[in-house]
Amino acid sequence: MGIHIPYLTSKTSQSNVGDAVGNADSVEFNSEHDSPSKRGKITLESHEIQRAPASDDEDRIQIKPVNDEDDTSVMITFNQSLSPFIITLTFVASISGFMFGYDTGYISSALISIGTDLDHKVLTYGEKEIVTAATSLGALITSIFAGTAADIFGRKRCLMGSNLMFVIGAILQVSAHTFWQMAVGRLIMGFGVGIGSLIAPLFISEIAPKMIRGRLTVINSLWLTGGQLVAYGCGAGLNYVNNGWRILVGLSLIPTAVQFTCLCFLPDTPRYYVMKGDLARATEVLKRSYTDTSEEIIERKVEELVTLNQSIPGKNVPEKVWNTIKELHTVPSNLRALIIGCGLQAIQQFTGWNSLMYFSGTIFETVGFKNSSAVSIIVSGTNFIFTLVAFFSIDKIGRRTILLIGLPGMTMALVVCSIAFHFLGIKFDGAVAVVVSSGFSSWGIVIIVFIIVFAAFYALGIGTVPWQQSELFPQNVRGIGTSYATATNWAGSLVIASTFLTMLQNITPAGTFAFFAGLSCLSTIFCYFCYPELSGLELEEVQTILKDGFNIKASKALAKKRKQQVARVHELKYEPTQEIIEDI
Numbered sequence: 085m086g087i088h089i090p091y092l093t094s095k096t097s098q099s100n101v102g103d104a105v106g107n108a109d110s111v112e113f114n115s116e117h118d119s120p121s122k123r124g125k126i127t128l129e130s131h132e133i134q135r136a137p138a139s140d141d142e143d144r145i146q147i148k149p150v151n152d153e154d155d156t157s158v159m160i161t162f163n164q165s166l167s168p169f170i171i172t173l174t175f176v177a178s179i180s181g182f183m184f185g186y187d188t189g190y191i192s193s194a195l196i197s198i199g200t201d202l203d204h205k206v207l208t209y210g211e212k213e214i215v216t217a218a219t220s221l222g223a224l225i226t227s228i229f230a231g232t233a234a235d236i237f238g239r240k241r242c243l244m245g246s247n248l249m250f251v252i253g254a255i256l257q258v259s260a261h262t263f264w265q266m267a268v269g270r271l272i273m274g275f276g277v278g279i280g281s282l283i284a285p286l287f288i289s290e291i292a293p294k295m296i297r298g299r300l301t302v303i304n305s306l307w308l309t310g311g312q313l314v315a316y317g318c319g320a321g322l323n324y325v326n327n328g329w330r331i332l333v334g335l336s337l338i339p340t341a342v343q344f345t346c347l348c349f350l351p352d353t354p355r356y357y358v359m360k361g362d363l364a365r366a367t368e369v370l371k372r373s374y375t376d377t378s379e380e381i382i383e384r385k386v387e388e389l390v391t392l393n394q395s396i397p398g399k400n401v402p403e404k405v406w407n408t409i410k411e412l413h414t415v416p417s418n419l420r421a422l423i424i425g426c427g428l429q430a431i432q433q434f435t436g437w438n439s440l441m442y443f444s445g446t447i448f449e450t451v452g453f454k455n456s457s458a459v460s461i462i463v464s465g466t467n468f469i470f471t472l473v474a475f476f477s478i479d480k481i482g483r484r485t486i487l488l489i490g491l492p493g494m495t496m497a498l499v500v501c502s503i504a505f506h507f508l509g510i511k512f513d514g515a516v517a518v519v520v521s522s523g524f525s526s527w528g529i530v531i532i533v534f535i536i537v538f539a540a541f542y543a544l545g546i547g548t549v550p551w552q553q554s555e556l557f558p559q560n561v562r563g564i565g566t567s568y569a570t571a572t573n574w575a576g577s578l579v580i581a582s583t584f585l586t587m588l589q590n591i592t593p594a595g596t597f598a599f600f601a602g603l604s605c606l607s608t609i610f611c612y613f614c615y616p617e618l619s620g621l622e623l624e625e626v627q628t629i630l631k632d633g634f635n636i637k638a639s640k641a642l643a644k645k646r647k648q649q650v651a652r653v654h655e656l657k658y659e660p661t662q663e664i665i666e667d668i
């Protein structure tokens with residue numbers, strides 16, 4: 085069985101159709117010196133990455149996609165433009181990213197404008213931390229179970245459940261006159277954020293064509309940082325409005341209502357329907373997603389999903405979950421994936437970015453800025469813009485490279501902030517920060533400028549790359565693996581939210597920023613030794629790379645090779661046509 089595309093010839097036409105579900109397509113490229121017509125081949129063979137046994141051509145490598153849904157996806161995406169249906173599903177799922185951003189973002193301004201509206205007194209630093217951290221705690225709790233819940237109840241129902249929690253949480257906050265009602269409202273809202281932060285990228289990755297899966301995941305991050313930016317913008321606008329923070333919270337109901345309404349009319353993912361044994365629904369969703377694809381290919385895609393579903397051992401759900409957990413920890417490549425996934429999420433949080441996200445209003449006020457929310461907009465705007473830069477560079481420049489540019493940049497910016505805070509001389513009188521050289525000073529400007537520089541380096545690398553976590557894990561452990569990594573993210577966020585202001589008080593702002601600088605420096609070392617270059621690699625290649633070590637050198641060489649091969653395909657001016665499947 086073979087696939088034929090212009091300039092690419094079929095190699096293993098003797099393989100039978102049944103093999104195709106389990107077997108993988110492989111793209112084989114010959115030496116650069118070959119003529120275009122001889123340069124590329126697509127074959128269907130085994131699942132391993134191999135050098136072709138071509139002694140005459142050392143440069144031949146076979147790309148063998150995973151024993152995964154990608155087998156058929158390769159055929160589909162060669163022959164399929166992005167359908168409006170997939171765009172709609174991605175758009176609707178990404179609203180969760182927006183909610184994540186908005187709900188974690190508005191608290192910075194709200195903490196300033198709440199004033200004495202709760203219990204008729206100003207919130208202490210400890211109370212500010214509890215109100216902020218409640219959302220992270222809620223998100224941590226639900227992110228642990230969301231992966232399993234999504235398999236039992238469906239991705240769509242989980243997202244709708246998160247909408248319900250957003251509504252209850254928002255109503256409790258809007259009507260709060262006591263600190264505790266506000267904190268409980270934030271906690272319930274956090275339940276929704278935790279579910280959304282895990283399910284939205286999962287939903288997108290399950291409906292996205294393989295070739296653009298990475299980028300579609302970054303779209304969720306763009307919505308997220310966009311949500312934070314909007315929250316800061318609205319916060320600045322409502323700063324001087326009486327009870328403005330209540331409006332700020334109330335506004336979060338709009339995107340929730342939009343997502344809930346849209347989900348009522350949209351289906352779940354094909355993978356979920358296959359898990360439930362509803363193959364007819366799975367086929368229907370695939371047909372709507374891949375409008376240019378033949379029925380035969382769609383059928384094979386469904387068969388493939390059925391095979392994958394059966395590959396998780398166990399008679400019932402608890403047994404399957406237990407076996408998956410076992411596999412995640414005992415298979416060396418899975419364990420390394422887990423170390424990288426959780427490691428990157430922990431680094432994202434423990435290098436301190438969210439202390440700015442949650443408390444930048446408080447920090448800038450301390451430094452002497454009157455409209456601190458407006459300054460916060462510049463910081464979150466920088467975060468958004470550099471997430472956009474990451475969107476364009478994550479595949480081209482590579483994940484490892486942008487991480488290794490971002491982390492040292494962050495370290496440098498944090499060191500400068502620490503020095504500036506030292507000279508600014510902030511003292512604490514009880515829970516109130518007092519700037520020694522009172523008023524606006526040049527050290528204040530240095531702090532603002534380098535916090536912006538920090539934001540840029542953060543968003544370029546560690547702010548974005550950890551959310552690519554699903555590519556680290558093979559299909560059978562992906563749900564639980566990403567659940568662990570997401571929970572690590574929220575645990576880190578919880579620690580930062582609940583300790584940052586206390587740290588400022590106890591070890592001074594200079595000490596706090598120096599501490600984050602130290603962690604950033606250690607994180608650079610971790611990434612240098614443990615994070616392989618994964619851009620352009622097939623999912624199975626990721627597993628092979630992680631099999632007996634972190635194999636940084638090999639990963640870099642392979643990623644480079646893949647890029648050259650993609651460039652060659654472009655050189656061939658390959659036009660997708662129906663011919664692709666003519667030999668099947």
Ligand SMILES: O[C@H]1[C@H](O)[C@@H](O)[C@H](O)[C@@H](O)[C@H]1O
Nearest residue numbers: 188308309438441467547548
């Ligand atoms: O990737 C996101 C993004 O960087 C946000 O700005 C941050 O607040 C989140 O914690 C993080 O997960």
